[in-house]
Structure formats: structure tokens, C-alpha cells
Amino acid sequence: MTRRTVLVFVLCAAMAVGAGGAVNAQSPAGSRGRSLVIVQGQDPQNWDPIATFLLSWGMVGCQIFDGLVDRGTDLKLRPGLATSWSTSDDGLTWVFKLRARVTFHDGEPFNAAAVKFTFDRLLGPEGAKGPQQGNYKSIDHVQVVDPYTVRMVMKVKDPVIITKLAGYGAMIVPPKYVQDHGGAYFGANPVGTGPFKFVEYRKDDHLTLAANRTYWGGAPRVSALTYRFVPEAATRVAELQAGRADIAQGVPVSQASVVKGDANLTLLPVGSPTVLEIRFDPSKPPAGDVRFRKAVIAAIDVQKIIDTILQGYGHRVSTFQSPLSFGNDPSLKPYPFDPARAKSLLAEAGVRPGTDVSLSFPSNNADFREAAQAMVSYLGAVGLKLALAPVEQVTYFSDVLPHAKTGPIYEFGWGGWTLDFDNTAYLLYHKGEYWNPVFTDADVEKYLDAERTTNDQRTRLKAFQSLDRRLYDLAIDFPLWQSVNLWGVNKRVEGFAAPPDDRVRLLQVSTR
Amino acid sequence: MTAAQAVSGPLPQARPRHRRPIGLRLTLFVGLGLVAAAALSAIAAPLLAPHAPDAADLGARLLPPSWLRPSAYPLGTDAIGRDLLSRIIYGARVSLEVGVLSVAVSGIAGTCLGLLAGYYGGWWGELAMRAADLQLSFPFILFAIVVIAVLGPGLSRIVLVLAVTQWASYARLVRSETLAVRETDYIQAARAIGLADRRIIWAHVLPNALGAVSVLATLSVANNILLEAALTFLGLGADPSIPSWGGMLADSRNYIQTAWWDSTFPGLAIMLTVMGFNLVGDWLRDLLTPDTA
């Protein structure tokens, strides 16, 4: 008996030690006052701006850091830490006038030296360890002109550099703090100039921020933010329903009616620049035959899928870009749904009824997963036996896709952040690019070249329209829909606008 | 006791067999009935199912069971508009295949290794047990992710992962049972009079071990059906249009509040099948390790 009592005591002690490490209890909405709790699905694990591309970083990081240039909810660029900028005629020099009387959260002054430090770090050996550096390769170096003016010298002309300066890698970091503590500490205890300052962080659990009363854009009306990282979508919705979270990112469409039906909650849909499509790998028969591709496209009723499975939360597209993208041709109508034509095309192509084809896709996209199952039925109706191959997401995008290990049909999604079709089109249709290991076409190359080598937007638009047409005729991919992200918000939160780029902006947000 | 008695008589721990109480026979029939129902479902699915399991009707999504709102779908439909009852009937195929096949492979392999390691011991026995330790210490999820990332998704991968990760439990269990029996006077005597090892193992050691093995096996069938659900939940599952009870549970977890039937009925199917296997397993265990009532 004594042995057992000892054992039980030891176990309880172990539990107490474990539980003792837990942090402040979460509280229901009523007791939270002017602080907010936000639940998101992923913890990027490193708050250093040069360390990642993940959207989940932006949700938090943009409260702590600012860039020279800022992006609003309307996705338009505006002055951030730089009040104005100008460029030389050859475009190889940019001069930025900096905002005065701004301090970092640790008391350091923001000035030209800080900007130089940031870019030296980004472009130097520290930045070489992270993925952001590659985005800023067009910059040669940054010079201090005076305490509130910097000159950025470019290696090559970069027409989208101003857009890129709103990106993570270019967010300004405090020189003294980073040098004193080192990059690893900085990644877990970030300091910036943003509207909220870091208080504490527990990996994969929560991160707490407090309002920065001396923020240059005005003090936030919310006193504190707690971000909680909850990977399972059903749990995030439960947190909203239980009143323990105020804002939930990534509400799945399947739970939309739950949020809408709750008297305390609001569902905020927002269109994002991300577009989903299915692509064909022409090296895997029968996808090499354009008639087969057109048949598959004609067999699937995408509008019906959007209306039912997506409950209308998605916009039909005809090319692989959102309506906001430059290069979009509104006169090009989406492929029509025509199962009879699909059958005749298949017969023409000599594809016998009952032929097996497979569709590879990342398993974590719940909406596409359901759409894919509907496609099994649609393709079955025209005589194709579709097998689904769900692949774990990271494996899919880092191994299967770039090495052409998919089946003849596969899923692809892409966020066109530059709002210009060039970025997407080049990566997807130019021969040998990372996302395009197999496909190539002479006309496509011609049009791509035409739009890349000029700055005249009219010429570029015409090139894009020809490109759009050619891709449409080739049917090398089947653009499906532009994604709509769903956010769930508690009604005690006022002034929250769902962000199309996942960068939550909380300066104007208050609680009732 | 003469040597002859020692060999042919009962084991020291053996007790006279009693007539089984009626209760026990009833549970056996119920168990066999449930297992047979699941097997029948799997085999005769095309004859039993009212609809095709992958026939989607997007206009008929998430319909409730037909006694709540009349429709052609007795148990309602899922998020793609497919008949739930048909998918449950067809789902028996995958769930039974995953559950039974993985247990059969790992059980047979593990039992053989455990018997040999326990009976003969020695260097090879130790090696086998270290290998079992290795297998048991290797985190299942990691193994599953690596295997499925390298080989691609699919049901055969899932069965492979389950079989490879579970043989070690049988090996350890059987070895310990074998060790316990090996040291008894009874077995020592049998070896002393020169009875062949194979005969001893087969006739005396194995039946003792099988009692414990049958419990573990029936538990494992249930467990493996659920592990398939867990793997699907983590994104490692197979083709979602092929119905499997575990997969249906994983895919319907976001509809618990709006379409409870989509997870309840597959869950019930699992429960009844699991119950069936466990009842049969209990009977097997009682048969192989007699006791006094």
C-alpha cells in the first residue's frame, strides 16, 4: 500500500509541476475589458522579420513592426516610417525622407542609422539564413544622408521595390537591441516601432502584446492583445462560441452557418488575392492531349461547386488571377459546363470510358477536398474514373509539385500579392520555373517576354490579353475560383475590417 | 506424479472446465453476429447499398435522415450530397481491411518472434527484444509521416504503417507469457523426457499465450480502425471519396453542430463492429485460459 501511495504522490507532484507552468487563465468576454483575444491557426515560431514568408507572421508581426512603406486594408500603399520618397531618372537611386520623433519600444530613436542597420542586416550574412533576402536582391546598399534621410542604391531597376518595402523583410528593426541581444533572442522577444509592443510569448500557445501609447499613428484604443495559436479549426470556432476569443482567423466554410447563427458573433468574408486552380501535367498521359484537358474542364460544374460547397464564398475566375490583378481580361468568359461536349471530346481523343486518372492535392484545404470529391462524381458521369491522392501539405509544395511527382491532374493555389499577373504568369508558365517543371509553349514565352520587357502599361496589357487567350485555348490549367477568407468576430469588437492579406489592422478597433 | 501424468495431465494451474454459463454463449452469438454483419456489409455492399457511394448530388447536401425529413436517403447525406447509408455499408470494406489485415500481419509476425525469443532466449532472443524496443520507442506519427511522404498516400501504406509499428507489442507480450510458462515444472518435465520443442510450443506454450494475444488482437482491430481516422485527421489519409468509417468521422468533424448524423452513424458503425470483435475476443480468451466460475 505504501508503495502505491508514494507512486500516486509522485505522479501528482509531476502534474503540479507541469500545471504550475501554465500562465494566466483565459477569461470569458465580460471580464476582458479593453483587451482582445485573437485565435489563429499557425505559430510562425520566429518573430524576426527576415525569417519567414508565412501569412501567419503578418497577423502578429504587423502590430509590432513598421516598414518604410505601409499597406492599408484597401491594399494601397501609403507612407509608413518614410513620409515621402523620390527616385532618380534611371531608377537606380531612391531617397526616403523619414518620420521624426518615432521611438522603438525599447526607447531607441528611429532614424536613418536604424534603416541602414536594418537593410545591412537583411542583405548581409544574418539575412542570408532566411528566405526574405532573396526578395530584396535588387538593392545594393543603403546610405545615411542625414538623421532623417536615407539613400537606397539599387543594383538593377526594380519597378515593384516600393511594394516590396511593405513586406516583412524590410520592416525596421532596432539596432542597439538586436546587437545587444543577438538574433535568436530577438526572434523570441521582438521589438519594433509598431502600435503594440511585445509582452510575453509561449511557443504554440500564446503571445501577448500591450498598446504602445506613443505610437506615431496615434495610440490604439485597445489596451492589450493576446494571440492564441489553435491549429484545429473546429476548436477555433468553439473558442469564439464560448466567448473566449474575440476574433477568429480561418473559419472553415463548413462552420460558416454556426458563426452566422450565433447572436453574439458576426461572420466577415473577405476576398483574397489567392486563386485556386487545377493544372494538368502534359507529360502524364492522357493529359498531354488538349482534347482530354478540355473534356475534364467541360465536365466539372464549377459554379455549382462554388454555390453549394463554398456556400457562395468564392468568385469564379477565367484565368489564374483575381479580378484585382493587372493583366486580367474581363471579356474572357470562364469555361462553360458542358458534359455532353466532354464526352464527345473524350471519344475524339480515344480515351475509353472507365479510364483511370488521378488528382493530387494538398490534404489540408478542406474546401478543395470537398470539391475534389464532387469532381469524382462529375468525371464519373462522363466516363472517367477519378482517384484522389491527398498529400500532406508541406510535402506537396516542397517535394511533390516542384519535382513533377503529381498525377496527370493536380491542384494549385497562388496568392498574387503584387496584383500584377506577371509574377504569377512567369512562375507558372515560363519553362522550367519552380512551379512549372514540365509545361512549355512558344507563344506563351513570346507573350511573357513582351509584357516583361517594357514599362508601358498599355503594351503590357495587350500582351497579357494575348497571353490570357493563348492559355485559355491551350487549356493547360483550369482556374477555379478566387478564395474568400472567413473571419469570425465577436460583436463586442467595433471597427474591425477583415483584411484581404491577413494583416490584421487593429489601430481603429475598440471594444464595447 | 509420474512423468506420463506430468505430460498428459492438466497444467498445475489448470482447473476443471465447467459448462459455460448461458450468458457467455449469448455474448458469443451477439459478437459473431455483429462481426458477420460487418463482413456481410463489406462483401455484399453493391447488393445492399441503395445508392452508389461516390454519387454526389450537390443539390442534396447535408440532408437529415429520412425519418426527420422525407427523402431518398435513409440516413441522410453528407457534405457532397452522397447517401450516408450507402457509404457506411461500403465503408465496412476499408475499415475491416485496415483493422483485420494489419492485426493479422503484426499479430502473426509478433507472436512467432515472441514465442521463439521467450522459449529459446539467448542472444537472438535478446536481439529480437531490442528490435521490439526500437519499434516501440519510435514515435508512430513520425514513422507514419515519413513512410507516407516517401511512398505517397493510400490504404496500403496505412496498413503497412500499422502492421510494422505493432508487431513489437505482440512479441513482448507473447515472450513474457512464454517465459512464465517455460519455468513451470510441467514444461521442465516435458523437456526432460525428450518431448520435441516444436510439440511443446505448439501444444502447451502457444495456447497460453494466445489468450493474451486474442485480447490484444481484438483491442487492436478496434484501435486500428480508429488510428486510420487519426491519420486522416492529420492529413495522412487515403482517397477521401472511398468511404471508410474513420475517414468519414474525420471529414465530418466540422459539421457536428449542423449535421450530427454525418459523424454519429459512422461512429455507431465502428462501435457495433468493435463490440462484435471484442465479444468474440472475450470468448476466445475465456476458452483458452479456463477458470473456475
Add this chain to the structure above:
Amino acid sequence: MIRFVAARAGGALAVLAAISLFVAFGIRLTGDPAVVLFQGSAPSAEDIARIRHALGTDRPFLAQYAGFVAGAVRGDLGTSFRSGQPVAGVILERAGPTLALGVGGMLVALAAAFPLGAYAATHRNALADFLIRVGSLLGLSFPNFWLAIMLILIVAVRLRWLPPSGYSGPASLVLPCVTLGVILASTLVRLVRASLLDTLGQPYMRTARAKGLREGRVVVRHGLRNALLPVVTFVGLQFGALLGGVVVLENVFAWPGLGQLALQAVTYRDYPVVQGVVVVLALAVVLVNLLVDLSYGLLNPRVRVSS
């Protein structure tokens, strides 16, 4: 005895070495962490080469493995690719929540299984026995994530008694531990019942009763103590599998433990963390197995392994 432990310790080290080698090799078959860091964009070949060099993954496999082992014996398990933090520190930070969950779940399971199993065994074939057996089957029939979500919906959302998820104090421990405990108890109840049925019929039990000991004392003193053997065996066998179940539960309950850490590390190909976690977990499993084997000898003298 000393020889026994020493032999097992040697074996344990061999197991750890083998596991670390398998893991280091296996995880490198599945994708390049340099590429994974570029999630959301398209890296150029030079970008990838640059990152691979910074992470050290462009060195030959044996060099990387040797580096890991050399560090590990000193207690330095390397640095996480994703967060830049030392792996040993990360693991220590996350061990607490998983320990709390595992121990709590086991306590719940034992607290339920022993009384229920004993009651079922002593009232064999009565209605109570039947209900307990069916109830235990229910616990075995639903996947852990489903049980977890149901509990969250009922207790946290409808009733609002407890927080739905997260690691924030004693209240947040309840739902995860109960979920785990229910699942474990379902098997343990049957084990306890079966073992008690075996023991209660033994001749020496008749002797105990004949001596005049109260039935309860008989059951508890002798019966339950003997039931410890299969329970301990079960814990030992299932410890590794337990960790697998914990991964799913930590995912649903947003529990910042080793299970989540392992899952994320494998998903994002964070080699040092994967290697570190697997070695630490393997060490734990080996230790538990050693304890189980030792207790075998204590609990059942017949099984003592003769050298």
C-alpha cells in the same frame, strides 16, 4: 540484479543510437527544409543553396549525424531551423504540459478503472457488469479527436464550465485529461476485470476467505495487487502508442506540448527538433520499459529472468 540493469542500460543505449540514426536518415528522405522555409513564395536555386548552407544541410549525411551525436552527448541537441532556439531548451519547455496531460489522463483512467473493474468482477454477469463492459466499449469506439471535440462542444461551448482549449491553469487541464483518461480507462477496466476474475478464483483466495478476511479486503489486498501486473504491462506496451494519441489531443486542445512540437517539427522538416524530440521520447519509452521489466520481477517471481 546489477548485471541485469547494466545489460539493459547497454541495450538501451544501442536502441537510442539506432533510433537516432533511423530518424536522422528517414526525415532526410522526405523533403528539404530549405525549400520548406520558402512556403508562400518560389525560391531560386541560389536561394535554396544559400539557405542549405546556412542550415548546414548541404554537408554529407554522416557529417551531419556525427555533429548531432557529438553535441547530444554533451547535452546540446542543436538549434531549431525554424526558431533559432536551442532544441534542448525547447524540449524542456514543452515537456511540462505533455507530462501534465499524460499523468493526469493516467490518473483519471486509474481512478475510474480500478473501482469499476473491481465492481464488475465481483458482480460478474449482473446488470452492472454488463453496463460497465458496454460502457468501456463506447470509450473504445470513438476516435480521440471526436471525443475531444464533443467534450469541447458540450462542456465549454454549451455549458461554458471550462475553457475550450489552451494551457492556462488547472481548469484547462480538465477536458484534455478527461478525454485521455476515458480512452485509457476503457481498456484498463477490461484488464482489471479480467485479471481480478483470474485471481479471485485461485485456491489461495479461498484460503484467505477461509481465514475470515472480509471480502473487500480480500479483493483489494490480493486481487487488485495482482491486477497491477497486466496494467503495468499495458502501460509499458502502450506508452509509445500513448504518445501518438497525445499528438492528436494536443492538436485539438491547442496544448503546447511535445506532441505538437513533434508534429510541427516533422511537418516543417525541422531536423534538429525532430531528432531531439525522438531521442528524448525514445529515452522515456526505454526507461518505462525497463521499469516495467523490473517490476515484473518484483510482481511475479516466476518471471525473473535468469541470466
